[in-house]
Amino acid sequence: MIELKKQLYNQCLEYVQSRLDAAQLAINEAQTASNNDTKSSAGDKYETGREMAQQEANRNMGQLKEANKLKIALNRISPNNIADTVDTGSLVLTDMANFYIAISAGTLKVNNSEYVAVSPFSPIGTKLKGLKAGDKFNLNEKNYLVKQVY
Structure with a gap:
């Protein structure tokens, strides 16, 4: 059963890592888009685009923060533990x-x-x-x- 628990634990780690990677990629893309956005003669359009990019970056930072919380929760689990009552890691x-x-x-x-x-x-x-x-x-x-x- 310990081997099965290790496999489940590793799948959870992969799930968290994919969420971390996706959030980081989205943050990087939003930053790149914001940096590449050049100010045109239509100043309001530039400001609106910049604000939308900032909102997207903030949303992705929130997702990154949540994924980090999941990783911390997983780090507290030892898949090698076996107990007869249900607890975290069971x-x-x-x-x-x-x-x-x-x-x-x-x-x-x-x-x-x-x-x-x-x-x-x-x-x-x-x-x-x-x-x-x-x-x-x-x-x-x-x-x-x-x-x-x-």
């Missing part, structure tokens, strides 16, 4: 779905099996926290049975 197998408690990264695939990477602070993450194999919980009018915790 792999949880239920009768309805499999969950990796780390960051919200969507569905991950390992060896043709699907695992949903969720934040410990998400609705499902908070429901799962502290549960053990054999425990049940309800979310969105669906009943779940925790089969295994790693």
Whole structure:
């Protein structure tokens, strides 16, 4: 199970890195566009374009900041830890779905099996926290049975 957790952890790292790269690229492109925007005789057009580029850069800086927060959250997880109660870094197998408690990264695939990477602070993450194999919980009018915790 540790090998599976490492694969899920690495997929989460790849997800965060792709978000970091995309945000950084967009920031660089916005900066380049702003620098290449030459002032024409229509001053208002120049100022409007510059303001739009600044807004885009600010939006991308926000995305970069969020991606960095995800990376920090991942850095606090050790995929080598195995526990019998659900906590951050746990792999949880239920009768309805499999969950990796780390960051919200969507569905991950390992060896043709699907695992949903969720934040410990998400609705499902908070429901799962502290549960053990054999425990049940309800979310969105669906009943779940925790089969295994790693």
